[in-house]
Amino acid sequence: MSRLNLLEETRYERLPVTVFDNKKSAEKSVAARIAALIKSKQANGETAVLGLATGATPIGVYKELVRLHKEEGLSFKNVVTFNLDEYYPMQPDAVQSYVRFMKEQLFDHIDILPENIHIPDGTLPKEKVVEFCLAYEQKISDVGGIDLQILGIGRTGHIGFNEPGSAPNSGTRLVTLADLTRRDASYDFGGKENVPTKAITMGVGTIFKAREVILMAWNLKKAAIVKQAAEGEISSDVPATYLQLSDKAEFVLDADAASALTRFDTPWLVRDCVWDIALIKKAVVWLSKTTGKPILKLTEEDYNNHGMAQLATEKGPVYNLNIDIFNKLQHTITGWPGGKPNADDSQRPERREPAKKRSILFSPHPDDDVISMGGTFIRLADQGHEVHVAYQTSGNTAVWDDDALRFLEFAIDFSRVQGGDTAKLEAVYNEARQHLGNKLPNQPDNDAIRTVKGLIRKGEAIAGARFAGLPDEHIHFMNLPFYDVLKTSAKTDYEADIQQTMQLLQQVKPHQVFAAGDFADPHGTHKVCFDIILTALQRLKATEEWVKDCWLWLYRGAWHEFEIHEIQMAVPLSPQEVLRKRHAIFKHQSQKDTPVFPGDDAREFWVRAEQRTSETAREYNALGLADYEAIEAFVRWKF
Known part of the structure; x- marks a missing residue:
């Protein structure tokens, strides 16, 4: 592409933007640039000063730097680092501490000198914070300033913890975190109420002084804010837009994070x-x-x-x-999500044969089935298909502690009324109360509490699936092991989960598989569950004949819907069917009112689901198509 054409294609972008096909390529490129800077400084006998970020975004870059150190001899002895921020207050050994994060992700695996590491101190008395921040700025100046600053971007548009309203000349200081930032961090802290309200952060002005700035962003969750930051007007409402004022700043994105930019969208x-x-x-x-x-x-x-x-x-x-x-x-648009028997299917989204299909609906959490596609779920059962539902995880994390105690109290009282021996239950109950009374933010529950919470959600899921018309033998609880293992370790091997999924698929031999395609799920469970299903199907396709006639349909949950141009099957719902779907969702009582992890949407899940599907129907109608009460949407994934 000529320079003139490139300038035309990127004319909406107000600063340099480099886009890679995937996250891994982008991470390797950024790590290579950091390594080149370190080596260049080493060759001249100079110190390389790096500004470092935390969070999910730079993890792959740090992993590649560790590999370069261990396998290619990259030394960090001439490197001085300054981290962007730290929660306040925060103990350095806390699970959520950025001190601990940096040690685990980078510093403990390279030869950097401990005295060259600088991270804001979350343990300071409040009256000492201003003095510390001034000294932090002075230390940066004393080493000649930051050579290369890497950044992520929050969904508020914050860089570091410079939230909306931050001034472009701000320095290192104590700030108050935006509500959305705290909600995004709620999963790591076991609930938003446990997330600190403040943080110490480098200022925008401090970041600007770096000789080079790279802002990195990966995945679809960041696409909207990246567009605002790269193409929008400079505004304190989106602090990342200040980078447009710098001639040293560059955005490095994967294809998903870049997807909302004008040249791609x-x-x-x-x-x-x-x-x-x-x-x-x-x-x-x-x-x-x-x-x-x-x-x-x-x-x-x-x-x-x-x-x-x-x-x-x-x-x-x-x-x-x-x-x-x-x-x-x-x-x-079809009222026959399992295919319409004895009809011309050349213009329909699903095949007419076989007239009675075996369908399996995979639900990452025990309520995604009815929230996301409850109307279609009920329709498939009503139309006589052999419908199975598979709950991939227990969902125990998303049950309030008080509910777990309440159910244990019920079990004890019921056992006592029946004349049973309550001693063991009471011991479990007392242990649970003690554990929960001393529980730290985001501390995993003990086995007994996890079991109780899982059983609460299991009972609700059974009630919802029965309401949709399924016999008990078609309701499958997988309890995939990754869900609990990832709470205590950074597991990357999902082989047991894949094998279990393959066994269920071999048992059912479905003509249709419905899977959650909502990869913007803020906790990542949906994406992991989808990857497990896809891997299982791909492996089976090599040896099992039935897989060649199996179609994989994606649905989306309560977070957001497919775009209209993406939709390949739209199942319209009548007002009565919307009401039936609502009643199926209501079976999940532990998730009603205020769920443990609501994301950035304050509406109850049933309200989100109804408004999302009614909005899809309105969009179809605005394009000139029929006016339906609601529409559930699906996209076919060819594997």
Whole structure:
């Protein structure tokens, strides 16, 4: 690509942005740049001064630096580091401490000198913090300033812990954390109420003094804020936009984090495109939404005025384009998610044969099935298919401690009424009360409490699945081991989980598999569960004939929906079916009202689900299609 074309394609971006196909490639590139700086400084007998970040984003970079040290002899003896931030107050040995994070991820595995490591002190008395911050700034100056500062970006747009409202010339200081930042950290602390309200952070002005700044972002969760930071107006509401003022700053992204940038999201606005059917569908839907007109009312003038003249010229006339895309959207809509028997299926999303399908719905947590696709779940059962549901994890983490005690108290009272020996139950109860009374933030529960919490969610899931019409023998509780193991170790081997999933698939031999495709799940469980299913299916495909006739459908949960142009099967729900779905969700009483981990959405799960599916229906209607009460959406994943 010529420099002129590149400038045109990136004209919405207000600073340099480098995009890699995947996170691993990006991490290796950043680590290589850091290593090159260290070696260059070593060759000149100089010190390399690095500004370091914490959180999930830089972990892969640190892992690669450790590999370079151990396998290629990269030395860190001439390196001085300054970390961006630390929670306040925070003990250095706490699980959530950035001191501990840096030791575990980097410092304990390289030859850096301990006296060259600098991290804000979360143990200081409050009256000493200002003095410490001034000294921190002075130490940076004394070593000649930071050569290379690496950053992540929070969903508030914060860099370091410089939250919205931070000034561009701010220095190291004590700050108050935004509510969204604390909610994002709630999983690590066992609930938002345990997340510190303050932190010590380098300021935006401190970051600006670095001779080079690299902001890294990975995955779809960061796409929206990356777009704001790279393409939006400079504003204190999004502190990362201040980096646009620097000629030393660069964004390094993977493809997912870059996906909302104009050159990837709406490429017709910046360059000529190769118009395949997927891009045409996306563009026409976008044009309809942008103009506020139904698809069949779009005109050539609409195309020309919104950067789509090339499409109109190459693939027009535009009315034919409109009809084609309208028909494709119409064909996604079906009241027969298992396929309609004795019907022409050439324009339908699912096959008509076999008329009675074996379907298995994988639910990462014990309520994702009814929250995400409860209407379709019920419809499949009503239409006579052999429907199975598989709850992949126990979901015990998401039960309040008080509920666990309440159920133990019930068990003791019931046993006593029945004349049973309550001594063992009372011992378990007393141990549980003592454990919970002394429980630290994010400390794993003991075995008995985990069991009780898991049984609470199991009972709710059984009630929900029965309400949807399933016999008990079609309700499967997998309790995949990764879920509890990851609470106490950084396990990376999911072989036991994959083998268990393969066994269930071999038992059912499904024609349809429904899996959670909501990879923006803030806790990551959905993505892990999907990868396990996909690996199991790919392995079975090599040896099992039935897999060749098995279709994998993705649904999304309570976090966000597929875009309209992505949807391949849209199942409309009547008002009565929406109500049935709501009642199925209500069976999950432990998740009603205020769930333990609500994410960044204060609505109850049933409210989110109803509003999400009704919004999908409204979007279909705005495009000129029928007006339904709600629509559940699915995308087929070809493996």
